[in-house]
Amino acid sequence: MAPPNFRKRALSSLIILILTAVIYLAMHLLIAAGIIGPFIRGIINIACINIIAAVSLNLVTGLLGQLVLGHAGFMLIGAYTAALITKNSAMPLSVSLPLSLLAGGVLSAVIGLVIALPALRLRGDYLAIVTLGFGEIIRVVANNLEFTGGPAGLSGIKSLTTRQNATGMFDLIFPITAFVIFFSFTFGTSRHGRAVRSIRENEIAAESSGINTTYYKLLTFTLAALFAGIAGGLYAHQIGVIAPSRFDFNKSVEILMMVVLGGMGSITGAAISATFLTALPELLRSIGKLLANVLPDVMTGFFNNFDQYRMLIYSVLLICVMLFRPKGLFGRSEISITPLVDVFRHQGGRAPKKRKDGTK
Amino acid sequence: MKPAVLHVEDLTIHFGGIHALEGVSFFVKPGQIVGLIGPNGAGKTTVFNLLTGVYSPDRGDIFLENKSLRRKKTFQRCQMGVARTFQNIRLFRDLTVADNIKAAMSHQLRYPLISGIYRGKAYRRGERTAAEHADKIMEIMGLSDSADLLARQLPYGQQRKLEIARALAARPKIVLLDEPAAGMNPAETAELMDMIRMIRDTLGVSVLLIEHDMNVVMDLCEFIFVLDYGRIIARGTSEKIQNDPKVIEAYLGGELNGEYA
Numbered sequence: 001m002a003p004p005n006f007r008k009r010a011l012s013s014l015i016i017l018i019l020t021a022v023i024y025l026a027m028h029l030l031i032a033a034g035i036i037g038p039f040i041r042g043i044i045n046i047a048c049i050n051i052i053a054a055v056s057l058n059l060v061t062g063l064l065g066q067l068v069l070g071h072a073g074f075m076l077i078g079a080y081t082a083a084l085i086t087k088n089s090a091m092p093l094s095v096s097l098p099l100s101l102l103a104g105g106v107l108s109a110v111i112g113l114v115i116a117l118p119a120l121r122l123r124g125d126y127l128a129i130v131t132l133g134f135g136e137i138i139r140v141v142a143n144n145l146e147f148t149g150g151p152a153g154l155s156g157i158k159s160l161t162t163r164q165n166a167t168g169m170f171d172l173i174f175p176i177t178a179f180v181i182f183f184s185f186t187f188g189t190s191r192h193g194r195a196v197r198s199i200r201e202n203e204i205a206a207e208s209s210g211i212n213t214t215y216y217k218l219l220t221f222t223l224a225a226l227f228a229g230i231a232g233g234l235y236a237h238q239i240g241v242i243a244p245s246r247f248d249f250n251k252s253v254e255i256l257m258m259v260v261l262g263g264m265g266s267i268t269g270a271a272i273s274a275t276f277l278t279a280l281p282e283l284l285r286s287i288g289k290l291l292a293n294v295l296p297d298v299m300t301g302f303f304n305n306f307d308q309y310r311m312l313i314y315s316v317l318l319i320c321v322m323l324f325r326p327k328g329l330f331g332r333s334e335i336s337i338t339p340l341v342d343v344f345r346h347q348g349g350r351a352p353k354k355r356k357d358g359t360k
Numbered sequence: 361m362k363p364a365v366l367h368v369e370d371l372t373i374h375f376g377g378i379h380a381l382e383g384v385s386f387f388v389k390p391g392q393i394v395g396l397i398g399p400n401g402a403g404k405t406t407v408f409n410l411l412t413g414v415y416s417p418d419r420g421d422i423f424l425e426n427k428s429l430r431r432k433k434t435f436q437r438c439q440m441g442v443a444r445t446f447q448n449i450r451l452f453r454d455l456t457v458a459d460n461i462k463a464a465m466s467h468q469l470r471y472p473l474i475s476g477i478y479r480g481k482a483y484r485r486g487e488r489t490a491a492e493h494a495d496k497i498m499e500i501m502g503l504s505d506s507a508d509l510l511a512r513q514l515p516y517g518q519q520r521k522l523e524i525a526r527a528l529a530a531r532p533k534i535v536l537l538d539e540p541a542a543g544m545n546p547a548e549t550a551e552l553m554d555m556i557r558m559i560r561d562t563l564g565v566s567v568l569l570i571e572h573d574m575n576v577v578m579d580l581c582e583f584i585f586v587l588d589y590g591r592i593i594a595r596g597t598s599e600k601i602q603n604d605p606k607v608i609e610a611y612l613g614g615e616l617n618g619e620y621a
Contacts, residue, residue: 186476186479190476190483192466194466197452200454201453201454201455204450205451207438208434208443208446209435209464210436211435
């Protein structure tokens, strides 16, 4: 008998919860102490938003195994919806922003569902092309409508971060990020997640095993659109200015790259690579500055603008990963602290027993 | 008398000009192991595909314990009690053996999405039941030692067994086995036959199987239907089938009728 060890899982969940709280408080302290300035703070917020986007895309790409190239389209819907609501709302931002995020997410989910109904009859390359087309349509529509501000987009979107409250946006973004990661994690291990993974592995066999494949495909697609919409709403309020060009095909590919680089199907992988790829341009800039000072004058120009070679580095990175680690950095595995819990519970050097007969 | 577990009536389907099945009727009684045999291309797998709703018939109907399956989709038929395996193995290759089995229990666990997210009581109860049921099935199928392996890491014979295990996980009333012994060596085949009998005896599941290995069919099946060119040409016990001139003709050609001169 091997019932899943819920106590062990609960213990590791508790540890993760405490760790999350510690990170949150540490960030607060660092910001209050002035060690993390507005610049780094912004990058951290954007990184969190990208994590939400990547982890939600991972639901479809990693768990369901379908290639989607229009994720930025869902972010755009969420971003515009949320921004339009907060701009036109009389309520204080701390109330209207969460509500508008929800509205943006729900609208994005509804549109995701409408797209998915016909699109999920296709799979593989065909689905990828349909979603690519969808992303472009959304962008072009936003580009041409009056109330979305046309190509100039919307500006003057208020932010929760103010002079008095330096952690305003972070206080909202961080818990949402933590929740989305948590959600994906437990979703993946529930019966619903198992059904979705079985569809990825073999759709015909899944259908024959009593799994309503259409329902689960729609469910996953809609959930991914929901979170992408929320990420878009947060993005709009973090940046303050949105334009259709910010949600183009490149943005979709960028999010997809985060998933592919981290390993399709790995949530921690997606989160880590999202953080890394968000910080990369800034890293490149600092490295460039450093090199420009050291190297002879001829090369100064090149290295001063080193961050502009971001896309070049992306592609090289992606090619390297595809060549040497086609499954992504983490494959489908997760970073887990459960083994650590084992070690602590079995102090005295006894190796934790593999789940077979006992479950302690 | 109890109604037949599975009752097929006048099943007919054609693909283009080919009449794949023509007026096929047969039944499986509760707890019976029934064989469906016939030469290549006779339409055996088509029967399975019709039973599981992959195709819908031009004419005829299928009854599971007197309930018509006509309007049911594939996944609904499995939930109602018709589970199958595939001629070419279709496992969830990158899931563990245990997860392969639990995936087929999805509809029985029934806990809502929300409970799965916060891992509430319903989730814990459901997953505990799933684990216990999966353990029982793995024990029957001799897969207990490989519970945490990925399906693709299993040797071929074990993969075949895992397919049967997954079919059983859905708590079916009848399992359809499409050439379960294909590619197995004699020792594995003998083991498989014992297993199929044990499944029937311990779980009370009826079995309908397609098989080319005549030793398996004659030894295992209590009743046999012979299909040729989309029609049932013979039915009966193994002795009866073995001596049926029409069956011999279908398998060996017309020589035995004396036309071989």
